[in-house]
Amino acid sequence: MTPSLLSPPQARAAVPAGGTRIDEWHPEDEAYWAAVGRTVARRNLACSILAEHVGFSVWLLFSVLAAYLPFQGFDFSVAQLFGLVALPNLVGALLRLPYTFLLGRLGGRTWTTVKTALLLLPTLSFAYAVQHPGTPYIAFVGIALLVGLGGGGFASSMANINFFFPASAKGLALGLNAAGGNLGGAVMQFVVPMVVGAGGCFGLVKGGVLHLQVAAYLYAGLATLAAVLAYRNMNNLRDVKSSPRAVLALFGHRHTWVMALLYIGTFGSFIGYAAAMPLLIRLNFSVIDPATAQVVGIHFAWYAFIGALVGALFRPVGGWLADRLGGARVTLWAFLAMILGTVGVLATLAQVVPNPAKDPAIALGNQHLFVWFLASFTFIFAATGIGNGSTYRMIPLIWRHKHTAGAETPEEHEAGVVRATKEASAVIGIAGAVGALGGFLIPMAFGAPWVADPFAAVRTAFVAFAGYYVFCLALTWFVFTRKHVLTDRIPSLAHARI
Structure with a gap:
């Protein structure tokens, strides 16, 4: 018989081990939370963070590896490379809602194990393909679609963690879970x-002979480890159940769409910029010297990780600030900061000399502008991280x-909390799915095949992004x-600090 929690009094006597199903879960009960809930929730959170960390790493593999494919002998255009960067984000976005359905069907432990094990498909496929220089572009497109499996699990992971923690701790818990993934x-x-x-x-660390397949083998091993740990240490909660019909009904709620649009601006920007950063640096600030096959100018591999690192570290800060100041207020300031950062990037790029001929002298001449480009972009990443944490805190x-x-009664209140937790978890899945589409649109806008000049495409894209941030702020x-908005538009939130 599978061990389980049968009732709160019995539950307080012992903490359930990992690998079990929990039939009774009462995180809002302070005594229950202190005796049982906190230990179990933290254990599940730790395993979830590792799984999401590996998933995000795989999801963004092409953000670095695409930039190195030309060094490996693959003659792909700038638009083709940006396409390989963008496609995983599209697949990850489209999978987030069905992945959330599967969470309700299988449970947090089972689904985390399965979705993490699926990461072996893209990693091992890439390891094989990159060792054969004759591999056609369409094969890499197929691998990029499989890489999207790494991004599909984020919303279901957040929804699962939302069930484990009480309302007072959700902001930090969701922020840590997301940051652990984003750090990947x-x-x-x-x-x-x-x-x-x-x-x-x-x-x-000096470069040598390239072996791109090593990265794929590394993350295949980490995916195996994360899947095993999830299977042995996480728990399935009985309450993590939802029907597709109930989830789809939430599409009719106005605030579902409001939060999805805001999440496109915050998380969509984070994942889109993180994926495109190496190619953006390479396009504007470096070239490959045909005589030496070395990078001249700013080496994208030295700096590309900084934006994603800053955005990930600031995500729990956004959740923490939202717990104290209110998510809407923090989100408002985050979008203002994103607008200012984008203006800084545009001002810098306006001074960069385009280099369509890939002249090393031009690349060296642009080097002095890179510090302003990196500073403005890092500022945007910090704002996206704060906005990611604050928007997800608003939903519950x-x-x-x-x-x-x-x-009017404690029973009605408890029933309302249970229903709210289920619906909020579903909305987290919906918002995560819609928001992740930004991660596809941003690299596609940078590498727009319908714009002949890639430098012009990048500048035009940033203007459009700034306009969207103004819309989100408004x-x-x-x-x-x-x-008076809370009273006028959301009567039930009249005295709440969202």
Whole structure:
């Protein structure tokens, strides 16, 4: 018989081990949380963070490896390389909602194990293909689609962790889970250049012969480890159940779409910029010297990880600030910061001399502008991280107040909390799926095949992104923070700090 928790009094006597199903879960009960809930929740959070870390790393593999394919003898255009960077983000976005359905069907432990084990498909496929110089572009397109499996699990992971923690701790817990995943991209972009023989660490590690397949084998091993740990240490909760019909009904709720649009601006920007950063640096600040086959100018491998690292580290800060100041207020300021950072990037790129001929002298002449480009971009990444944490913190609060504001008895309040947790977890999946589409649109805009001049495409894209951030700022103000908005537009939130 599978061990389980049968009732709160019995549950307080012993903490359930990993690998079990928990039939009774009461994180809002302070005594239960202190005796049982905190230990179990933290154990599941730790395994979830590792699984998401590996998933994000695999999801962003092409952000670095695509930039090295020309060194390996693959003659792909700039638009083709940006396509390989963008496609995993599209697949990851499209998979997030069905992955959330599978969470409700299989449970957190089982689904985390399965989705992490699936990462063996893209990693081993890439390891094989990159060792054969005759591999056609369409084969890499197929591998890029498989790489998207790494991004599909994020929303279901966040939804699962949302069930484990009480409302007072959700902001930090969701922020840590997300940051652990987001850090995967930064760690991968820092480590991969060194392990494949390209050098890195700001030039302290020198490059040699490239072996791109080593990166794929490394993450295949880490995926196996994360899947085993999830299977042995996580738990399935009985309450993590949802029907596709109930989830789809939430598409009709206005605030589902509001939060999805805001998440496109925050997380979509984070994942899109993180994926495109190496190619952006290479396009504007470096060239490959045909005489030596070496990078002239700014080496993208030395700096590409910084943005993803900053964005990931600031995500729990956003959740923490939202717990104390209110998610809407923090989100509003985050979008303002993103606008200012984008203006800084545009001002820098306006001074960069385009280099369509790939002249080493032009690349060297642009080097002095890179510090301003990196500083502005890092500022944007910090703002996206804060915005990611604050928007996800808003979702549980909106639905909690929606279902508990009119409760007249403790039983009604508890039933409202249960319903709110289920619906908020589903909305997290929806917002995560829609928001991740930004990760596809941003690299595609940078490498737009319909624009002949890639330098012009990049500048035009940043103008469009700045316009979208202005829209998100106005939307946040109009729906959540303007005077009397809570009373007028969300009656159940009249006295809540969203």
